[in-house]
Amino acid sequence: MEQNRKINRLKIKKDGVKMKKLVSGMVVSVIVIVMLIAVLFYVGGCGQTLADAESQSIVDKSVCMYLGSPRALVNGNELYIDSENKRVIPVLEADRTLVPVRVIAEGFKADVKWDANNKKVTIVHNGKNLEIVIGSKEITQDGKKIAIDTEAKIIEERTFVPLRAIAEALGKKVFYEDKLIIIGDNEITSADVAGISSEIIKKINELPIVGDIATLKKFLAESSGNNGEYRNDMIKSANLVTTMGAATGAMAESSQQSSEKVKNDYSETNVQVKGVDESDIIKTDGEYIYYLSNNKVTISKSYPSSDMKVIKTLTFNEKESYTPQEMYLDDKNLIIIGRTYPQNVYYEDSINSKMIMPDYNFRRNDMLEVKIFNIENKEDIKELRHFSVEGDYISSRKIGNMLYLISNKNAYYNYNIQVDEDILPYYRDSLVSEEDIKVKCEDMRYFPDFKMDNYMIVAAVDVSKEEKVNIDTYLGAGQNVYCSLENLYVSNITRNYSIKTMSNDVKMNTNIYKFKFENNGMDYEAKGEVKGTILNQYSMDEDNDFFRIATTTGNTWDDTSKNNVYVLDKMMKTIGTLEDIAPGEKIYSTRFMGNKLYMVTFKNTDPLFVIDLSNPEKPAVLGALKIPGFSEYLHPYDENHIIGFGKDTIELSTEGGTNAYYLGMKIAMFDVSDVNNPKEMFVEKIGDRGTSSELLQNPKALVFSKEKNLLAFPVNEYKLAAGEKVVNKDNYPNYGQFNYQGLFTYSIDLQEGFKLKGKITHIEEDEYKKSGSYYGNSEKEIRRAVYIKDTIYTFSNNLIKANDLGDMKEVGSLKID
Structure with missing residues (x-):
């Protein structure tokens, strides 16, 4: 018995030892696993995979630069290529990339000396002696001459040589892809830096600084006189963009009627991107309506319509020469954007001044001025502040409380300006001073591949705070603007302006500059370039990290035109291309909707293309519908249907060939649920040749509500006389005569299409009888x-009318003379 107990105790002891060993092993395993997880989390928490860490080790032993940027990464350290001259950047000349010698050589611990007398650079590196003589196409290495394909030259008072020449002379390897330059000891491939290349570019991609007045004058002199054609294009484009303003949808509460209001049961102006507001001439908060006409802003209490009355009229002192153009509205502020003409500055030409009758030149001194009013108390609306920048209005956006404003300012450098300061643009900010504030050269940047005698000025301000306006100035120009919630894109055209020719060899490309919203301002992010030119802001779009753009190359008149779609990544590198769509035609309208693009081209017929963008690297045409006419604006009805607004057309044949001529206005509902076979479901035609609508140039004129089955827009209707044929004896379409001006209001659904509910006009019957072929008032x-709610309000310069949306009967009117 005792022996059995001893045996059991011994067995338990052995089992205990085994258990301790097992537990110890498990503890060690758990510790190892936890350590591995910790390492993985550490690496992941730093935003790097192990592969990225290896890539980073390459960068930490290299010199990284970016074409056109003054910043560099040298052995992992961020710095300016030249701390004393921030215009020193890698440049592209005659298809050769030239780089500054010193930053590269010193980055690899070389000793660099400059011999000014002999214009020679001497580099000592790892026991080797290199000599570079300005103007020579050779590098001397330990007495041996090595040919280079481009001569060494002085740029910005610094020595530049071909990229690969200096790298190979130092015994280094070059990685060069999409403007990113990495020089290191070993061969580098795209795969080696795939995970961190975007981060490298973000760190070193910066626009260079003008820096001083001498450099500014040099840049202006180089570009002055060669930009006339571009400036005309720029002004035309700006005029189109400034017609596209929109409302915010803010709700200013009223103590009397807040309980009566149904949230958002009122129209907001038609904007391109949800949450990104654009300016327009009319705003409403669901009770009050703010309307800009005849250089004044009328604020009316409009709901309910039985109690319509003017609450306040904002007028502007004639001495200010202030012309309001568009507005924004939020719950506290009315923001008015306008132009002011304080003075014309005259300059006397030094040669002409010696003549008997000297010619005095002048430059315009227009200002773009923003006035901010507090509207919380409608009986006591007060101006809080104002600020202004020089130049012509390009566009603006409002996101939350942040207002962004863009202008183009001609430098007028072709005139003999006698004071250097007069070359500089200026701005004003009432929170700082009523005096002019000159933009300093050290605060001015330029686009290396697009310098012209023009300034693009961007103003950013938080309208809810008493903070001074943030001004960014660029030597360059903008034409069209697209804005998402996170980024703003400015486009412009590049072409050869010095050659006055109609040759097809004159190529036009579109540059797109991306700016990211940061810290109540904007930071330059990247630049992209695509073939062709865009139609307007609706030709551009952002989806997640991808930028999409539709362009036209060539001309329709000589059948060289083609249409293209490009997809660019977040660093504006083109990753997807679809070219040569509809040869001989040009784009008339585009609409991006998620991973689809709907694009209308036209010459004789109206093809509606459905383009798949679900794979950014491989955009593809899914289907097309060819019908008479063309759409100039496309508006989403829902994800499977789109409404086109444009013109009806007729094809006529003559000895010179077959041509299409526009007739009256046409609206159409397209079914795109089968993307391979889009269909035209419903069509409505309005008037004859001569009929027009502001909607076709300015989408802000559209009122649309899917929930209310409502579609409305102003029309100038022209109709043929009774019995008059569409085509005359000369085989040319006849113009109609003025018939009606007013708001055409439709019910719209997918069962019956467009049904005219009624028309509203502000013109009296006797005026129609006296109008003749045209109406001039x-x-x-x-x-x-x-x-x-259930009332629709129409606005002319002197009258507001209210009509019931049910029976369309007039329920009120208000004169606003």
């Missing part, structure tokens, strides 16, 4: 409409 033309 623009004061009574309806320009805009908004709805609040």
